[in-house]
Amino acid sequence: MTTDTLVDERTWRPSTLDEFVGQSAIKSTLDLMLRSAIMRGAVLEHVAFYGPPGLGKTTLAYIIANTVGGSLRELSAPAITKPGDLATVLTSLSLGDVLFLDEIHALKREIAELLYSAMEDFKVSIQLEKRDDIITLPLKQYTLVGATTDYGLLPEPLRARFGHIFPLDLYTQDELMQVVARAAFLSEVLIDRESLEMIAARGRGTPRLALRLFRRCYDLAVVRGSDLTAELTAEALEMLRVDEMGLDEADRRYLYTLATVYNGGPVGLKALATSAGLNPTTVEQSIEPWLLRSGLVARTRLGRRITKLGLAHLATTTDIVETTK
Ligand SMILES: Nc1ncnc2c1ncn2[C@@H]1O[C@H](COP(=O)(O)OP(=O)(O)OP(=O)(O)O)[C@@H](O)[C@H]1O
Ligand SMILES: [Mg+2]
Numbered sequence: 047m048t049t050d051t052l053v054d055e056r057t058w059r060p061s062t063l064d065e066f067v068g069q070s071a072i073k074s075t076l077d078l079m080l081r082s083a084i085m086r087g088a089v090l091e092h093v094a095f096y097g098p099p100g101l102g103k104t105t106l107a108y109i110i111a112n113t114v115g116g117s118l119r120e121l122s123a124p125a126i127t128k129p130g131d132l133a134t135v136l137t138s139l140s141l142g143d144v145l146f147l148d149e150i151h152a153l154k155r156e157i158a159e160l161l162y163s164a165m166e167d168f169k170v171s172i173q174l175e176k177r178d179d180i181i182t183l184p185l186k187q188y189t190l191v192g193a194t195t196d197y198g199l200l201p202e203p204l205r206a207r208f209g210h211i212f213p214l215d216l217y218t219q220d221e222l223m224q225v226v227a228r229a230a231f232l233s234e235v236l237i238d239r240e241s242l243e244m245i246a247a248r249g250r251g252t253p254r255l256a257l258r259l260f261r262r263c264y265d266l267a268v269v270r271g272s273d274l275t276a277e278l279t280a281e282a283l284e285m286l287r288v289d290e291m292g293l294d295e296a297d298r299r300y301l302y303t304l305a306t307v308y309n310g311g312p313v314g315l316k317a318l319a320t321s322a323g324l325n326p327t328t329v330e331q332s333i334e335p336w337l338l339r340s341g342l343v344a345r346t347r348l349g350r351r352i353t354k355l356g357l358a359h360l361a362t363t364t365d366i367v368e369t370t371k
Contacts, residue, residue, distance in 0.1 A: 058229045058257065059105050061112050066105065067228070067253075068221035072212045076106070079210065080113050089142050090114055091209025092165055094150065094192035094200075098335045100254030101214040103193035107146035110191055116142040124152045129160045133172045133183070136164050141186040150192035151199035158204060165190055165207040195331050216251025216339055219243070225253045226260045230274065235267055241279035248283060248292040250336040255292070262286055289363060291340055296324060300333050301342060301360050304352045312349035 060066045063073050063080075076093070083090040090110065095103040104120075111118035119135060126132050139145060147153075153161065164170050168185040192208065194200060205211065217225070223246040230237040245263065249256025263282040267274045288294055293301075303322040304311055311318075319326040324333070334350075337343040342356035352360075 058232055059108060060228075061109060063109055063113070065228075066102065066109060067224045068217050069102065069214060072106075072214065075210065076110075076212070080110070084114070089187040090144075090189040092190040092192070092207060094194065094205075094208045094211045095214055096194045096197040096200075096211065097214030098216070098252065098331060099195055100252040101216070102253060103214060104146070104148065106212075107144065107191040107193065110189065111144035111146075114142055114144065114189070116140070116144050116189070118144045118146060120146045120148070122148045123150050123157075126153065126157055129157050130172060130175075132157055132160055132164075133170045136170055136185055136188075137183055139186055139188045141188070143186070143188045144191055145188055146191045146193070148193045149195070150204070151194040151196050153204075158201060161190075162203055162207060216335065217249075217253060217256075218251070219246045222246035222249045222251070222253065222256045226256050229257055229260055230264075233264060235264055236273035237279075238273075238275055240276035241274045244276065244279050244283060247290060248288045250292040251339060252336075259283065259286065259288065289359075291342070291359060292336065293342075293359075293363075296322075296328075297333055297337060298360070298363050300324060300329065300337070301352060301356055304343070304350060305357060305360055310357070311351035312346050313351075314349045318350055 063077055066073060072095075079090060079093070093110070095106055097103065107120075108118060117140065119139065121132075121135060135145065160170055160172070164185060168187055169182055170185060171180050171182045173180050190208075192200075192204075197211075197213070223242040226242055226245050226249075227237065230242075241263065245256055245259050248259055262285070263274055263279045266278055266282040270278065272278055289298070299322050300318070304313065304318060307321050308318065315330060316326050319329045322329075334343065334345075337356070338345060340355075341353055342359055344351045344353050
C-alpha cells in the first residue's frame with residue numbers, strides 16, 4: 047500500500063459503461079443507443095436519469111460524453127436564473143457536445159420553455175437586452191443529459207423531448223461490494239471479503255455512501271499502516287455510528303418518532319418530519335428510500351407506518367433514546 051495514493055471520489059468515477067457496476071437494464075439500452083448513434087455518425091438523442099442521490103447520474107453523464115467524444119458542460123438548473131444564461135451556454139456548444147443539466151425539475155418555467163425548442167429544433171429564441179425584437183440563433187447538434195431526483199416534478203413537455211428516460215435503482219449488496227472493491231483496488235489497499243460485506247451492508251444501496259464509508263475505513267488503515275481487515279473495518283464503522291443496516295442517527299430518529307409520537311403510524315410526511323426535526327425533502331429523498339427498501343417502514347394510502355421489522359430494529363438501537371430525550 048502506498049500512502050500518497052490519491053483517494054478521491056473523482057478518481058474512482060468509472061469512465062466507461064464497462065466499468066460502471068450494476069444497473070444492467072440501463073447499461074444495455076444506453077449501450078445500444080450509443081453504438082447506434084456512433085455507427086450512424088449521428089449525435090446521441092437527449093436522455094435523462096432519475097433516482098435518489100448518489101446512484102450514478104453524474105457519472106453516467108461523464109461516461110456518455112467520454113463515449114461519444116464530446117466535451118461535457120455541467121450546469122445545475124437551480125443556479126440558472128435568466129433564460130440568457132442558458133442561451134449563452136447552449137450557443138457555445140460544439141457539435142456532439144454533452145450538456146449535463148442537474149436537478150432539471152427545478153428549471154424556472156421561462157427557462158424550461160427556452161429549452162424545449164433548444165432540444166427539439168436545435169435553436170434558441172432570445173430577446174436582446176434593451177431591444178424589442180427577438181432573435182433566433184441556430185445551435186449545433188448536442189446531447190442534453192438531464193438528471194433529477196424527482197421524476198414527478200418534470201413537466202410533461204420536457205419528458206416528451208427525451209429519447210429515453212432511465213430510472214436508477216438502489217444497488218444490491220453484491221453490486222456495492224464490487225463498487226467498493228474497485229475503489230480499494232484503485233487506492234492500492236488490500237481489503238478482505240468480510241470488510242467488503244460489512245461496508246456494502248451499510249451502504250444503503252448507494253455507491254456514494256458505500257464509498258464514503260470505505261474512505262473512513264481506508265483512513266484508519268493508512269494511520270495503522272495496515273491492510274483493511276475485518277477487525278479494522280469493524281472498528282472504523284463503529285466510530286461512524288452507522289448501524290448494521292446502514293442507518294445513521296437521523297434515520298433512527300425518524301423510526302423512533304414514528305414508533306413513539308405516532309404510535310407506529312400511519313402518519314403524513316410533513317407531520318412526521320417536523321416532529322423528528324428533519325427536513326421533509328431530506329426525509330423523502332434520502333431517508334425513506336432506504337427504510338422502505340429494507341422493509342423497516344411501509345408507505346400506505348394513509349401515510350407512513352413502521353413495520354414489525356422496523357420495531358425489532360429499533361429495539362436493538364440505544365443511542366436514539368439519548369438523543370431525542
Ligand atoms: N455504478 C457505479 N459503479 C461504480 N461507481 C459508481 C457507480 N455509481 C456511482 N459510482 C460512484 O459513486 C459516486 C456518486 O455517483 P454520482 O456522483 O454519479 O451520483 P449522482 O446520482 O449524480 O448523485 P447526486 O444526485 O447526489 O448528484 C461517484 O463518484 C462514483 O465514483
Ligand atoms: Mg450528481
